[in-house]
Amino acid sequence: MRECISIHVGQAGVQIGNACWELYCLEHGIQPDGQMPSDKTIGGGDDSFNTFFSEMGAGKHVPSTVIDEVRTGTYRQLFHPEQLITGKGDAANNYARGHCTIGKEIIDLFQTNLVPYPRIHFPLATYAPVISAEKAYHEQLSVAEITNACFEPANQMVKCDPRHGKYMACCLLYRGDVVPKDVNAAIATIKTKRTIQFVDWCPTGFKVGINYQPPTVVPGGDLAKVQRAVCMLSNTTAIAEAWARLDHKFDLMYAKILRKRNLCALLLGMQIGEATVENRMEFPQKIKNRNIIGFSNTNTGYLSKENKTLI
Structure with a gap:
């Protein structure tokens, strides 16, 4: 075991x-x-x-x-x-402090079959069905329906449109009343859709697992108890949209810090150029990595400087 x-x-x-x-x-x-x-x-x-x-x-x-x-x-x-291990330390909602000082020793680099290259390690999590108890009384989604829902933006844990990017790998874990035949048929249908694209060098990047134990819900929770569910981890270039939004928000915050030098004391001893600028410079590289993998800027969800104000 x-x-x-x-x-x-x-x-x-x-x-x-x-x-x-x-x-x-x-x-x-x-x-x-x-x-x-x-x-x-x-x-x-x-x-x-x-x-x-x-x-x-x-x-x-x-x-x-x-x-x-x-x-x-x-x-x-x-x-x-x-x-139980007890310790103390607070990043005070400061990403640079948590990433570069307090949390530096506990940051671990790992490789999985979803990550083709070390710098492309930002999987996108998706869960389906996200359905209320009232709605569950009237409908039970099939394997094909919950599989299709995994590729919809409404079921994602990160706000981005996967239709604007290309997938490198997908890992799906089904639970409940699911048989391999239905899963294979659902994935075959997904591959035929033009809205869901894979990179040229990875046309069949699906890994599937099935747990026949039906999913359990927490009493009083928002999710309904269903017969079947699926959780998907995917590596897609569309997540560059999230980095573009973070890029824009950082620029706005950093501009305020430059205008108010007294806020630098909140960095608790770190120089501005030591952590914040270094992390800021990593954002375009993360977006560029997605563009290189997808071979097309128009399909990766990358937003240019002119469009960043629309995020």
Whole structure:
């Protein structure tokens, strides 16, 4: 049995991680105090929970993770005290401080099959179906429909239009009532669409996984419980749109800093040219990398200097 160790860093990372562990407990039938009921049917009747949880001597299941900010939460009895690491340090919503000083030692470079080159490492996450409980009563989406939804901007976690870019690789994980035949048919249909383009050197970059356990929802959440769902990670040149927006916002912020020299003290000792300018110069390179991969500026979602004011 393989083991997954999760490390959640920063305020947003810890909050998202805490929500993930709540969902893991619901999926495997583990209570907030770490106890699993004797009825094994709740957890699926197997020991798959060992991938994320370690069983202690008293029958308590604790996450195999390093996490904090859960000591006073609902699931405070779930985590083992010896696996809690406490520290202090705040970036004060300053990206340069978190990236270049406090967070520099915990930044890790990794390679996956979604990343063809080291500098092209910004996957786009998509989930479908995003549907409310009221709407779920009247319709159940098929495998083809949720697959098509993954390529729509409304289902993406980053605001960009994938129709303006080219895909390098796609990794899809299906859950629930899904069979390989339907998945292969849905992907074959996707490849025939002209609105979804792949780079010339990677025409069939799909990797697919199927988990027959239906997705679980958090009680009181906004998402409805559905029979099937899919999560996709893709590497597309369209994400250059996000960098162009960030480029424009940085220019506006940096102009204000230059006009108000006294705000430089908020950088906590760093010189302006030491971190902010260095990071600013990386944005055009990130966009340029997408243009080179896509072989066409018009299809990569790149916005020129003249159009940046429209972002």
